[in-house]
Amino acid sequence: MDVTGLMVKYYHTCHRELWFYANNIDVDRENVGIRHGSAVDDSSYEDKKRSVFVDGRIQLDVLDNGNIVEVKRSSALEEPGEMQLKFYLWYLKTKKDIDVTGELAYPTERKRESIELTHEDEQEMERIVDAIQEIISEPTPPEAERKPICDACAYHDLCWV
Numbered sequence: 001m002d003v004t005g006l007m008v009k010y011y012h013t014c015h016r017e018l019w020f021y022a023n024n025i026d027v028d029r030e031n032v033g034i035r036h037g038s039a040v041d042d043s044s045y046e047d048k049k050r051s052v053f054v055d056g057r058i059q060l061d062v063l064d065n066g067n068i069v070e071v072k073r074s075s076a077l078e079e080p081g082e083m084q085l086k087f088y089l090w091y092l093k094t095k096k097d098i099d100v101t102g103e104l105a106y107p108t109e110r111k112r113e114s115i116e117l118t119h120e121d122e123q124e125m126e127r128i129v130d131a132i133q134e135i136i137s138e139p140t141p142p143e144a145e146r147k148p149i150c151d152a153c154a155y156h157d158l159c160w161v
Contacts, residue, residue, distance in 0.1 A: 003129045005058050005070075008087040011132050012080035013149065015142045020155050022136035027154035054096070060088055067114075068092070068102040075106045077149065082115060083128070089117040090125040 010018035021027075052060045061069045070085040085102045092098040102115040135142065144159035153159075 002057050003087075003132050005084045005087045005091075007132050007136070008125075008128060009080040009084040011128060011135070012083045013077060014145070014147060014153070015135050016144055016159060017153065017155050018132065018135055019138065019141040020158065022132075023141075025155075025158070054091070058088060058091060066100065068100055069105050070102065071105045071107060073106070073108060075109055075111060078104075082113075085115050086117055086121050087125060087128075089115070090122055093117060094122070 007018055007022060010021055054060060061071060068085065068088055070081055070088070072081045075081075081104055085104055089100065089102050092100060101117075104113045104115055106112070146160075150156060150160060
């Protein structure tokens with residue numbers, strides 16, 4: 001299975017969530033968190049943003065300044081969002097020979113952060129892709145691990161009921 005940016009985000013959030021997603025156990029799209037996040041993404045930078053699909057695997061939002069932008073509703077889970085964006089930058093560089101920078105944007109917080117892909121990030125991304133492949137190829141999901149974000153997770157009932 002091809003690794004996607006969302007899988008990289010889930011890898012840094014919860015390995016069990018990653019496994020569910022990769023194994024076609026879909027979330028409740030009416031979950032409040034998912035609806036709110038989609039609304040923030042859809043309404044942010046409307047006049048400056050256009051979507052670009054790459055290899056049928058990833059959907060990038062590109063601002064009119066040429067930067068790839070990843071819009072998140074909150075900076076509460078900053079590392080997963082940053083790693084998702086770095087995956088997009090890594091993919092473009094290694095698979096398409098396109099070297100660009102990115103921006104992590106939190107419109108509701110009026111915060112933006114420039115993200116660049118370093119040589120160390122490239123090496124780390126290779127390791128992460130391998131680790132994701134290993135997790136998602138297992139026949140059963142990893143054990144549930146209680147985290148502060150569990151109560152807001154759309155997969156909550158598969159872990160804690």
